[in-house]
Every structure is written in structure tokens, then in C-alpha cells.
Amino acid sequence: xxxxIKKYMAREKGPxxxxxxxxxxxxxxxxxxxxxxxxxxxxxxMVEYGLEQTKKxxxxxxxxxxxxxxxxxxxxxxxxxxxxxxxIAAALAASLGFQGNFLREAESRWWGxxxxxxxRCAIGGxxxxxxxxxxxxxxxxxxxxxxxxxxxSLARVYHRPFxxxxxxxxxxxxxxxxxxxxLKQIISSLEEITxxxxxxxxxxxxxxxxxxxxxxxxxxxxxxRHPYSPLTSREAFSYLxxxxxxxxxxxxxxxxxxxxxxxxxxxxxxxxxxxxLRFKLLWLHLPPFYRNNxxxxxxxxxxxxxxxxxxxxxxxxxxxxxxxxxxAGRMLxxxxxxxxxxxxxxxKELAADYNVDGVIHFSHWxxxxxxxxxxxIRDSLQKEGLPFLVLDGDCIDNRNYAPGQVQxxxxxxxxxxx
Amino acid sequence: MGQTAWxxxxxxxxxxxxxxxxxxxxxxxWFCSYTPVEIISSCGLxxxxxxxKEGTSYYADSFLHSSLCFFVRGCLERVLKGEEKNxxxxxxxxxxxxxxxxFFALQKYSSCSFSYLLDLPRYDSQPAxxxxxxxxxxxxxxLSKYRGIESTEKELWEQIYLYRENRRRLQQxxxxxxxxxxxxxxxxxxxxxxxxxxxxxxFQEIYEAYSRDIFNKKNTLNGPRIFLxxxxxxxxxxxxxxxxxxVLVLDxxxxxxxxxxxxxxxxxxEDPYSFLARQYxxxxxxxxxxxxxxxxxxxxxxxxxxxxxxxIFFYLKFCDPWYYYGQLLKxxxxxxxxxxxxxxxxxxxxGQMRTRISAFLEMIR
Ligand code: SF4
Ligand code: SF4
Numbered sequence: 001x002x003x004x005i006k007k008y009m010a011r012e013k014g015p016x017x018x019x020x021x022x023x024x025x026x027x028x029x030x031x032x033x034x035x036x037x038x039x040x041x042x043x044x045x046m047v048e049y050g051l052e053q054t055k056k057x058x059x060x061x062x063x064x065x066x067x068x069x070x071x072x073x074x075x076x077x078x079x080x081x082x083x084x085x086x087x088i089a090a091a092l093a094a095s096l097g098f099q100g101n102f103l104r105e106a107e108s109r110w111w112g113x114x115x116x117x118x119x120r121c122a123i124g125g126x127x128x129x130x131x132x133x134x135x136x137x138x139x140x141x142x143x144x145x146x147x148x149x150x151x152x153s154l155a156r157v158y159h160r161p162f163x164x165x166x167x168x169x170x171x172x173x174x175x176x177x178x179x180x181x182x183l184k185q186i187i188s189s190l191e192e193i194t195x196x197x198x199x200x201x202x203x204x205x206x207x208x209x210x211x212x213x214x215x216x217x218x219x220x221x222x223x224x225r226h227p228y229s230p231l232t233s234r235e236a237f238s239y240l241x242x243x244x245x246x247x248x249x250x251x252x253x254x255x256x257x258x259x260x261x262x263x264x265x266x267x268x269x270x271x272x273x274x275x276x277l278r279f280k281l282l283w284l285h286l287p288p289f290y291r292n293n294x295x296x297x298x299x300x301x302x303x304x305x306x307x308x309x310x311x312x313x314x315x316x317x318x319x320x321x322x323x324x325x326x327x328a329g330r331m332l333x334x335x336x337x338x339x340x341x342x343x344x345x346x347x348k349e350l351a352a353d354y355n356v357d358g359v360i361h362f363s364h365w366x367x368x369x370x371x372x373x374x375x376x377i378r379d380s381l382q383k384e385g386l387p388f389l390v391l392d393g394d395c396i397d398n399r400n401y402a403p404g405q406v407q408x409x410x411x412x413x414x415x416x417x418x
Numbered sequence: 419m420g421q422t423a424w425x426x427x428x429x430x431x432x433x434x435x436x437x438x439x440x441x442x443x444x445x446x447x448w449f450c451s452y453t454p455v456e457i458i459s460s461c462g463l464x465x466x467x468x469x470x471k472e473g474t475s476y477y478a479d480s481f482l483h484s485s486l487c488f489f490v491r492g493c494l495e496r497v498l499k500g501e502e503k504n505x506x507x508x509x510x511x512x513x514x515x516x517x518x519x520x521f522f523a524l525q526k527y528s529s530c531s532f533s534y535l536l537d538l539p540r541y542d543s544q545p546a547x548x549x550x551x552x553x554x555x556x557x558x559x560x561l562s563k564y565r566g567i568e569s570t571e572k573e574l575w576e577q578i579y580l581y582r583e584n585r586r587r588l589q590q591x592x593x594x595x596x597x598x599x600x601x602x603x604x605x606x607x608x609x610x611x612x613x614x615x616x617x618x619x620x621f622q623e624i625y626e627a628y629s630r631d632i633f634n635k636k637n638t639l640n641g642p643r644i645f646l647x648x649x650x651x652x653x654x655x656x657x658x659x660x661x662x663x664x665v666l667v668l669d670x671x672x673x674x675x676x677x678x679x680x681x682x683x684x685x686x687x688e689d690p691y692s693f694l695a696r697q698y699x700x701x702x703x704x705x706x707x708x709x710x711x712x713x714x715x716x717x718x719x720x721x722x723x724x725x726x727x728x729x730i731f732f733y734l735k736f737c738d739p740w741y742y743y744g745q746l747l748k749x750x751x752x753x754x755x756x757x758x759x760x761x762x763x764x765x766x767x768x769g770q771m772r773t774r775i776s777a778f779l780e781m782i783r
Contacts, residue, residue, distance in 0.1 A: 111745060112760075114485070114736055141540055145515045148540070149705075149742035156711030157749050164708045166540045168549065169512055178539075178549040339535075340522045363483075368738065371483040372519030376526060 015098050015130050024055035039235055042259035049251040050241050056082045057132050063194035064132070066154075067245060068139035068147035070334065071165065072327045074248030075187060076138075078206035079196050083138075083245045086122030087147070089131060091240065093121060094289035094396045102128065103397055116366035117396040119150045126154060136160055136193050138186070142167035142337040143369050161193055167331045169338045179328035206248035207323040210330075213247060216256035217313045223263045224307060225354060227277075230266050231259075233305035234295050237287055240310065278302035279417050282351050284309050284361040284377075285370045290398040294391070297407055301414055307354045309336075312346060340373040344380045351386055357417050358387040364395045389413040425632055429608070432624055436615050439466065443504045449493060449520070450511040451614075451672035451704075452538050454554055454694050456577040458509065459618075461561045461569045465509070467614035467673065471496040472652055472764045481523050487737040488763035489650040490520040497528045507532030507564075509557075513706050514739050532564050540708045542699040551695035558691070574690045580618040585678045587625050588613060591633065592675055595667050596724050600636035603646065603666025604656035607674050614673055641665040642782045643725055646674075647747075648732035649705070649740035652763050655732060655771065662776045663783075668724050670717070676702055705743035714750050721754060728782045730775065732759045755782055 017023050030036050031048045038044040057064045064082040067073060076083050093099040102124030103117060109127060111120055125131035137151040137160060148164060155162030163186050168175035191197055223229055224236075239255075246252030283305045287295060295305060314335045318326035335346040351359060359381055363371045374390060381388045391406060421429075446458050447468035458465035470492025478494035496502055507530050510521040518535065525533045537553050539546035562569040591606050609628060613621050641663045646656060647670035659666050669675050679701035684693045702716075703709045721729070731747055733740035744758055757778040759771060 110748065112741070115738060115741060145706075146738055148708075149738055152708065152711050153742045153746045153749075156714065156746055162708070162711070164540060166546070166708070168537045168539075169518075169535070170537055174549055174552045175537075178545055181545040340519075366485060368483070368486060368515040368519070368736075372486055372515060373522050374483055375481050376522060 015093075015101060018130055019058055019132075021055045021058045024051040024058070027051045028055075040259060040262050042255050042262060043235070043238060045251070045258060046239060046242055046255045049246075049249075049255065053082050053245070054084075057084045060132065063135035063196070065136045065138045065163075065190075066134045066151065068144060068151060069244050070143055070331070071138050071140045072183070072247075072331060073245055074203070074206040074210050074323070074327050075183065075190065077209070077246075077248035078202040079187075079190060079194070079198050081190065081194055081196060084132060084134060085241070085244045086125070086131060086150075087118045088241050088244050089125060090118045090121035090396050091289040093125070094398070095291075097291065099290065099396050099398075102130065113397075114366060116144075116146045116364070117394055119146050121396050123150065123154070126158075133158055134160065136163055136190070138163045138165075140165040140167055140331065142331060142334055145368065146366070161189065163189055165331065167337070171332045171338070175332055176325065176328050179331055180324045183324050183327060203323040204320050207318050207326050208320045209250055209253045210248045211318040211320065211326075212253045213256050214313055214315065214318065216253065216260050217311070219260040220256065220263060221307070221311060221313060223260065223267060226267050228267045228270050229263065229306075231263060232295070232299070233283060233308060234287070236308060236311055240286075243310070276302060277304055279357040279414065280304060280306045280355060282307055282309070282347070282354060282356045282359045284347065284359060285364060285367070286310065286395050287362055288393055288395050288398070288401065290396070290401070292398075292401060292403065292406075294406060294410070297410060301410070303357075303414055303417075305360070306356060307350055309343075309347065309350060312350060314346070336369070340376055344377055347377065348380065348384060348386075351381075351384070356386075358389065358413065360389045360391060360413075362395070363390055363392045365393070365397075387413065387416055428627060428632055431627070432608075432612055435620055435624060436612065439464070439616055439620070440503065444506050445504055446507045446509055446532070447502070447505055448509045450513040450517060450538075451677040452511050452513065452698055453509055453536065454557070454698065455614075456574060456581050456690075456694065457554060457558045457561060459577040459581070460558070460574040461565050461567065463506065463561070463565070464617060466616075467611070468493055468496075468502070468508070469653070470494075470650075470763055471499070471501065474764075478523075481527055482519055485736055486516045486519055487649070487734045489734055489737070490516040492763045493520060494523050494527075497524060497530075505530055507534070509534045509536065511536045511538045513538060513704075514737075516737070532561070534560060539699065540706065542703070542707070542709065547692065547695045547699055550699060551689075551691040554691040554694050571690050577618075578690060578694065582680060584613055584618055584621050584625065585680050587622070587629075589678045589681060591629070592668075592678065598638045599665060599667055600638055601633055602639055602660045603644075603669055604660045607656045607666075607669060607671065610674055610677060614677070639665045642727045642779050643667045644779075645669070645721060645724070645726040645729045646732075647671065647729065648744070648759075649734045649737045650763070651732050651734075652761065658772055658775055659730060659779075662772060662779055664728070664775070664779045667726060668720070670702070672704055676704065705739035710739075710743055711746055714746065718751065718753070721751075726754060728778060729754055729756045730759065730778070731756055732761060735760055735762055 028048050028051045031044050067083040067085055069087050073083055099121050102121045105128045106120045106124035111123055137155040139148045139151040141148050152162050165182050187198055242252045281303055315330040315333045336343045378388050442464055444463050446463045446465050448465055449468055455465040470489050475491035475495035477498050478491045482491050482494055508524050510517055512518045521535045539550050644659055644664040644666050645668050646666055680697045703713050731744050733744050747756055
């Protein structure tokens with residue numbers, strides 16, 4: 001069924017479907033009646049939730065906002081404002097095979113190919129009216145600078161408010177207060193723009209959901225250390241939608257709690273197809289989202305990505321009685337933000353926790369954040385005796401994807417591990 | 419358009435003064451125009467703006483990713499090659515991701531004994547000013563500690579006034595350019611560059627010679643009235659516009675008009691950090707600030723007021739902040755022609771640039 005949908009979407013008029021809310025209702029019904037197959041019940045729940053949210057966005061009856069990958073969505077869930085993530089939409093477009101339409105649209109308007117294709121795809125999507133125009137653009141400044149710049153530009157072009165959460169680099173009291181002040185400001189701006197008032201107790205509820213989710217994620221991450229853990233890296237990456245848009249929602253909490261239970265059960269029942277595993281690997285940054293077999297090729301060769309830095313739970317316990325402090329604390333604690341040594345320390349920690357034999361960095365072209373200081377990561381891992389492979393590529397734009405070359409590089413790497 | 423013997427001697431003298439300065443000990447390099455040079459000076463060190471090595475950065479490229487802008491790679495190249503003598507320290511601002519990565523690399527791979535990264539807000543608001551003033555206070559403390567001295571607020575005020583005087587002097591040159599202009603913008607930019615390199619007293623001398631011997635003796639310039647904006651630029655680009663027959667009336671550059679926007683008075687009881695924070699954040703935003711897009715309306719007014727006939731926008735390849743800004747310019751500025759130049763940090767690029775600039779000037783003439 002999924003292949004059929006992909007085939008349809010790849011047609012020129014295919015993406016037109018995306019703009020019709022009815023298609024999402026149909027999708028929801030298909031999930032509910034098991035017409036679409038998912039590896040986990042949790043995945044089905046996530047897809048149903050995602051379709052519901054996207055339907056709301058395309059309905060255009062209610063206000064909604066665009067959010068960048070690390071914006072504190074707790075605020076939005078507390079207020080009941082749907083979030084549209086252009087980066088996730090780009091990943092989805094790539095996985096359904098029609099990202100080329102959007103990339104070409106952006107490029108035809110002179111948006112060049114030296115910046116991140118997640119953003120170029122989003123720009124093309126909006127210019128060609130496939131992506132919905134929001135009531136406001138909400139970005140946070142940590143990690144991804146491209147999103148800040150893109151949101152700011154689009155807000156200016158489309159005369160929409162641009163809300164920026166400016167996150168300082170240092171984790172100090174001054175930084176915390178600065179972020180808290182801005183969160184308050186953003187809430188009141190959102191109230192003004194959307195006409196929705198933040199109800200008493202709702203922010204606490206969102207933070208309680210986020211805290212529950214954090215615990216469930218930790219549980220899952222712990223379960224993934226088990227030798228019988230069946231969750232593949234590709235499956236783990238499929239939850240990115242929630243990580244980008246869901247924190248603070250009841251739905252994300254339920255999905256992750258369900259996933260934790262399912263994993264536990266499968267491990268207990270040892271339902272895992274047991275293939276002999278030669279190497280365990282850690283994946284840095286994101287994988288390509290268009291049709292590719294990198295992760296599967298690794299598995300074929302007896303090497304498995306057992307964890308991804310993106311799934312690391314970097315923030316500490318959130319205190320429901322102090323919701324804004326908790327959210328601000330989460331913003332400031334991202335390991336990939338601030339000094340590069342923070343990221344390096346976490347990579348080393350994860351490598352030790354998951355007892356990996358090697359580390360792969362997928363260097364997405366145009367992502368200055370993740371690629372800028374690769375040399376330092378390499379040097380540090382080398383010191384630890386950890387083999388490191390850098391795969392240059394693009395997560396969204398498949399025009400330069402050469403499977404043969406990638407496989408040769410992987411073969412060389414695995415030979416080195418042997 | 420040729421230079422008089424006086425002028426030639428002046429520019430040569432300026433260059434010599436900069437070269438002499440480069441031999442000094444105790445130099446602290448800075449890279450972004452939001453760097454509070456006053457604090458560095460008040461600790462008895464010599465702040466100066468570092469410019470990268472133009473051309474290919476063969477050496478730096480193994481330390482910084484090839485998708486980072488040419489400016490930061492050029493800067494690392496110069497440091498790692500040991501081309502900068504007596505460099506004691508580096509002070510960077512997290513203005514963009516490239517700058518942050520440059521900081522990590524300099525800290526790890528250079529032999530500088532002091533390195534510091536300043537956390538600059540992306541807003542100008544009261545909370546942002548308070549936050550930035552705390553960052554500045556901590557920086558002053560860290561630098562004093564490094565020097566093993568007790569640099570006081572009084573000393574800091576002295577430096578603030580010294581630098582402010584020079585900024586005011588340069589701002590005078592930027593005044594009254596709505597009508598006919600006598601000095602081309604490339605000269606003003608060159609003087610601003612000197613301001614970012616020389617100690618305040620040395621710069622004052624240079625400035626006085628310029629305004630006394632050259633500025634007042636100039637004749638009116640003729641040609642298309644140009645506005646220049648964009649990211650860090652390879653040396654000589656502004657002059658190229660002049661040589662190609664344009665008149666550079668105004669710029670919107672970090673090392674240009676914007677760095678001079680620091681002329682206010684302290685409020686009663688205001689401490690130097692709050693004053694500095696207010697002055698640095700209140701100026702017109704660069705591309706990385708949140709209000710860059712919003713500010714375009716003002717820019718359009720300015721273009722009208724200065725009767726600008728063409729805008730030249732340059733950005734370095736792989737520079738996200740200015741790339742996005744340029745895209746916005748294209749979408750928003752419709753009333754006057756805009757020439758968008760993408761380039762590397764290399765004067766070699768000027769051959770091709772010359773042709774494009776000439777063609778552009780020809781078109782609007
Ligand atoms: S890949 Fe990098 S630049 Fe692109 S959206 Fe993600 S963090 Fe931003
Ligand atoms: S040229 Fe652009 S990317 Fe490079 S340092 Fe300047 S603002 Fe940053």
C-alpha cells in the first residue's frame with residue numbers, strides 16, 4: 001500500500017493531494033483499520049496523530065505555526081496550537097519521492113544549492129503553495145542557524161510575525177533568566193496572534209507530558225542497549241516527527257510509553273530475528289530520507305546502528321511546578337549547542353554506553369552546525385581508539401547520491417573494524 | 419580620478435602605521451564588529467580587527483569543514499601558518515555558526531594564550547541588553563584575571579570615550595552625502611578599517627591628516643550613485659566600484675557605517691557594561707540579528723533619501739546569514755537595480771567582479 005502511495009506521489013500532480021484535509025482523514029481511517037502495516041503499534045499511533053495534526057494545519061480554520069526543529073513545543077501544546085515542521089515535511093517529501101519538485105521550485109527562484117536542503121525544500125514547498133502559510137514563524141536560535149534565517153526571511157516576505165527564541169551558549173543563571181523572559185514574551189505574542197489564551201494549569205500539564213515522555217525515551221534508550229533489542233535505526237529515526245513537534249503533547253507521551261512496553265515485551269519474548277552481529281555502530285546527525293539502503297546495507301554486512309545521537313535524552317528532569325524554568329533549562333542543555341567539547345563528550349559517552357565498535361557521521365551538505373568541527377570530533381575519537389567514518393551526502397536532495405560509492409566507503413570502513 | 423601626490427603619500431602613511439602596529443606585542447585579534455574593543459583596551463592590550471588570508475585556505479581546510487565560509491577559513495589559515503606575529507589572544511563573538519567553529523579551532527590549534535567567545539543576543543530589547551551587559555562584565559573580569567591586573571570601571575570609561583570620539587569623527591565623514599559627494603565611499607571604508615586596527619591615538623592623527631589635507635580639498639564626484647552592502651568582503655572590492663566609474667555614496671557594512679553607530683551618552687548612574695550593551699545593540703542590525711528583515715523598510719527609505727541608483731550586494735560563498743539576507747533583498751527591493759555578487763575571499767576574484775560591476779554601472783548609467 002505504501003509503495004502505491006509513493007508511486008502516486010511521484011507523479012507531477014501527486015503532491016496536490018497534500019493540500020486536501022480529506023486525504024488525512026482517509027489516512028487516519030487506513031491506519032485505524034490496519035490497512036497500513038507498521039512495525040509497532042506505537043508507530044501506527046504516531047502516524048495517526050501526525051495525520052490529525054497535519055489535517056488541522058491544512059484545514060486552515062485554526063491558527064497554526066511553523067516551528068524549527070528545536071523550538072519548545074511545550075508552549076504550543078499548552079495552548080492547543082498545531083505546529084508544522086518544515087524540516088519534517090521535507091523529510092516526508094523525500095521519503096515519498098517528490099522533494100525534487102520543491103527543490104527545483106526554490107532553485108528556479110535563485111535559491112542556490114549551498115545551503116541546507118531541508119530548508120530549500122521548505123522554501124520551494126511554500127512558494128509553490130504546497131506547504132501551508134502559517135499564522136506565525138517560530139524558531140529557536142540554538143543549533144540550527146539556517147532555520148532562524150529562513151524563518152526570518154519567509155516571515156518578512158509573507159508579512160507574518162517571526163518569533164525567535166534566542167538561546168545563549170552558556171548554561172548560566174543569566175542565560176536561564178534571559179530565556180525565561182523570552183518564553184513569557186512568546187506566549188503573550190502567540191496569544192495576541194492566535195486569539196488563544198493560555199489556560200491556567202495547561203503549561204504544567206504540557207511539562208508533565210514532556211517529563212513523562214523524557215522518562216519513556218530514557219527507558220527506550222536503555223532497552224536499546226539489550227542485545228535482543230529489535231528496534232532498527234531506521235525505525236528509531238521514523239519517530240523524528242514527534243521529537244521535532246510533539247514534546248509537551250499527551251500523544252507523544254502515549255506513543256513512547258507504548259513503544260517502551262512493546263520493546264520490553266519483544267525483548268522478553270525474544271521475538272527478534274537473531275542475525276549474528278559483527279559490529280555495533282553509533283550514527284551521528286541524520287540519515288538520508290529518500291530511498292536509499294545505507295542502513296540496510298550495513299545490516300546486510302553484519303553491522304548495526306545501535307544508537308543515534310539524535311535520540312539522546314540530553315535534558316534533565318523537568319519540574320512541573322516550575323514549567324518555564326524547566327523548558328528554559330531544556331533549551332540550554334542541548335549537547336550539540338555551545339562548545340564543541342560538549343558534543344564530543346556526549347558522543348564518547350554514547351559510544352561507551354552502547355559499546356560500539358565505530359562511529360558514522362552523515363555529513364549533510366550545508367549543515368554548518370553538524371559538520372563545522374568534524375576534524376575535532378575525529379581527533380577525539382581517534383584518541384579513544386574509535387574508528388570514525390564520515391559519509392558526505394545530503395539528507396533530502398538525492399541528485400548526487402551514488403549508492404556504489406557509499407557502499408565502497410562502508411566496505412572499507414567495515415574492513416578496518418574487522 | 420587619479421590620486422594627487424598628497425593623497426598617495428597619505429594612504430601610504432596609513433599603511434605604514436598599520437604595518438608598524440602589526441609588530442607590536444600584546445595584540446588581541448577580533449573578528450566581529452560587535453566585539454567590545456573598549457574592554458580589551460582597558461586591560462592594557464591592543465585590540466585589532468583580524469582579516470583572513472585571501473586565496474585558498476589549503477591548511478585550514480583540514481581543520482574547518484569546506485562548507486564554512488571563506489572568511490573563517492582564511493582567518494584560520496593566517497593564524498596556523500604563523501603569518502600573524504605577536505598574536506597574544508583572540509576574542510570572537512558567536513555571531514554565526516562559522517564564527518563559533520572558528521573559535522573552537524583557534525582555541526585548539528593556535529598558540530594564542532587567551533581565547534574568548536562572547537555570547538551576543540540576536541535581539542535588541544531591554545532583557546537582551548541586560549543579558550549582554552552581564553556577558554561584557556564577565557568578559558572584563560576574565561581578561562583582567564588573565565592579565566593579572568585590576569582593570570577598573572574608570573579605565574573602561576576612558577577607553578569608551580576614546581573610541582567613541584573616533585567613531586564620531588568618522589561619522590562626520592558619512593554626513594551630508596544625500597546630495598553631491600566629494601569623497602568616495604571606498605576611502606571612508608578604508609579609514610574605518612584603519613580605525614579597527616590602529617590604537618585610538620594613532621588613528622586620531624591619521625584622521626586629522628585626512629580631514630585637514632585631503633577631505634576638504636576634494637572635488638565633486640560624478641557617476642551612478644551606489645549603495646554597498648553584504649558580508650565580509652575581499653579587500654579592494656569597494657575601490658573597484660570607484661575605479662569602474664561608480665560613486666559609492668553609502669554602505670551598510672560591519673566594517674563601515676554600522677560600526678560607527680555608537681555615539682550616545684550614558685544615562686545617569688549607568689554602569690559601563692550597560693552603556694556598552696545599549697550602544698552595541700541599538701545600532702542598525704546586521705544579517706544575523708532578528709530585526710534584519712524588519713529593518714529593510716528603513717533601508718528602502720534610506721535609498722530614496724540618498725538618491726541611490728544601484729545597490730551592490732556581496733556575500734561570501736557559504737555564508738548563511740548574508741545569503742538569506744540577499745535573497746530577501748531580491749524579494750523586497752524592487753525600485754532600484756540590485757547586483758548580487760557571490761564570491762570567495764580572494765582578490766583574484768576581482769577580475770570577474772570588475773566585468774560584472776562595470777556592466778552593472780553601464781546598465782544604470
Ligand atoms: S540539517 Fe543542519 S542546517 Fe539543516 S535543518 Fe538540520 S540542523 Fe539545520
Ligand atoms: S562571512 Fe558570514 S558566515 Fe562568514 S563569518 Fe561572516 S557572517 Fe559568518
